[in-house]
Amino acid sequence: MENRIQRIKEALQEAQYKLTPQREVTVKVLLENERDHLSAEDVFLKVKDKYPEIGLATVYRTLELLSELKILDKINFGDGVSRYDLRKEGAKHFHHHLVCMECGAVEEIEEDLLEDVEKIVEKEYNFKVMDHRLTFHGICGDCQSKKD
Amino acid sequence: MENRIQRIKEALQEAQYKLTPQREVTVKVLLENERDHLSAEDVFLKVKDKYPEIGLATVYRTLELLSELKILDKINFGDGVSRYDLRKEGAKHFHHHLVCMECGAVEEIEEDLLEDVEKIVEKEYNFKVMDHRLTFHGICGDCQSKKD
């Protein structure tokens, strides 16, 4: 964990930004909740526990900054809120999501399933792919077995 | 076009809803702008030309209703607005999009590129896929040639 904070610090400094205490706490919260998909509000509340003086705008600014630096990915599952997801270290691409329509659970897929598809898009549609977002909507294993 | 309106009318009635004049005008606007990805506001303005008495709330309600019935897909390209896209008749799945990061153009891909990927997801992750959303972010052909 310390390693990853260190790495993020370097990324910030490379882009002429500082790792302020507020930013560090925000990053920590994101690391501690890596499996979740927190909204800005969620992050704000969790950060406030550790650093009560922080302002909401700072959290928004930090999330925006980290997104620009591709440390975070900003995602949208269709509820009215943006959610934030740490990009795995070294990952070129955004990872995929499985959203259960029954229980709302979100599972992540690390594996890159789209290499072939991207090749098709680049050739057939003459479109230079920089990134992708893929979400499957369906029924997760748990909910399938509950139904039986 | 009349056919498709007829089909939509039947879908509404099946779910105990009526095709009111306001809804019909909204559907017409969506059909006439099938290639675009209109926001609720866009739809409202276009509907107002044909039916000036209509209220904004009615348009929102109609779009919501058509989304529930899977006649429309509600999409989000990361600007702060929901956009609406008619589902192709008979299409099981949402179609894919290519979003250009330079000029913002959105191209659609009808072809279903994900059959193999879905099989993997169903098997390996025990997840029953009902639908998917796939968006590629990159540089479109036009913007690539402009850069040279």
Place this chain on the structure above:
DNA sequence: AGTTATAATGTTTGTGATTATCAAACAAAG
């Protein structure tokens, strides 16, 4: 340490999209 320039923060106020409310218009059924 003191001074200054710059960056970052926190509070507060906007803003813009969407939703909720509610009375009025309409439609269907008895």
Place this chain on the structure above:
DNA sequence: CTTTGTTTGATAATCACAAACATTATAACT
């Protein structure tokens, strides 16, 4: 025609987020 449920349009409320701006912290000098 009357009753009952639907749908509508105007308006107000909400909610996520962005902008503004004065204040505070930081870094680089002297």
